[in-house]
Amino acid sequence: MNNYLNDGFNMVTGLSMGNFEQEMPRDNTLSLKLAKQAGDNMNFNKCGYNGNSNPNNLYDIYNGFIRGNMFPDLYNQYKIAKPFDVRPMNEQAELLTKVDAYCFAAHDVALYLDTHPNDQEMIRLYDSLNGEVKKVTKEYENKFGPLLKNGATGYPWTWNNSPWPWEK
């Protein structure tokens, strides 16, 4: 059905729609399997890929993020043959990419909900994504310092630590 998914991720959209109602699973067996099928250069695990969150056949967290679009039926590519992988260069960048990816998914679903406020299934997905956002943000902040100012606690003052977002 989704012929734009011709780059090895087809299996993702075949998952049943109710699955996301379960707790987001902690183990990443499925993502490991998919990563293997898609080739070693796919950073599925690194970005907290979760194959079970696909109501209405959305992209998974990582593939939605690298495309800038969670909705396969709206995806349309220009020039490049397939979306570029994000390649974090260290542990901090890797964890930040995870935050980026979950925040992006939640945001893209939120824009959908602005024009479809009665879609209960998508509201449940938003709630679960939002839970993940909070979790990964906390995980990042505990290790590498605040993303939001209210994440800064204790001595020494950590808000003004590098790197800033625009720095390489």
Next chain:
Amino acid sequence: MWKYEKRLQYPVNIRKKNLKLAKCILTQYGGPAGELAAAWQYLDQRYNMPDDRGKALLTDIGTEEFAHVEIISAMLYQLMDGATIEELKEAGLDGQYAQFGRDLFPSDSFGNPFNMTYIKVSGDYIADIESDMGAEQRARATYEHLMDLTDDPDVLGPLSFLREREIIHYQRFKELRDYYLKMKK
């Protein structure tokens, strides 16, 4: 109110300096189809939306556009980082350097400063949303032109991400417009 989050919406890691490309990308900062114009346009229009859907959507997309201003700014910073005076001259950025040094300044690719008349507001919510749909399409086209001008994957990644956001925003504005037209009947 707004809160600052210390991360980009999409990461920017450009390894290769490219001043000519920076000059072209400048238009998505302060040009007519740029992110700054989009951000202000949507946030200015939201006060006159007829219901909560429109107020929410314009607030959310307007806010996202400011995150895009930051992505474009980071790209400009990294593309120009460490440029010598000679390199700036060669790329035709000597005028930019004379006026602003190495600071960012919102202008288009020709150096024309950002102009508030880029912002389309009309007091008519249908006309406003349709101008937003047009703004998204023009920005998408500009991103495609910019993608034509480079083969650097470090640059194509964020450009492609930003282009895709225009498609999503266009779709959501269109849904809002169609919903309001239906309500009017």
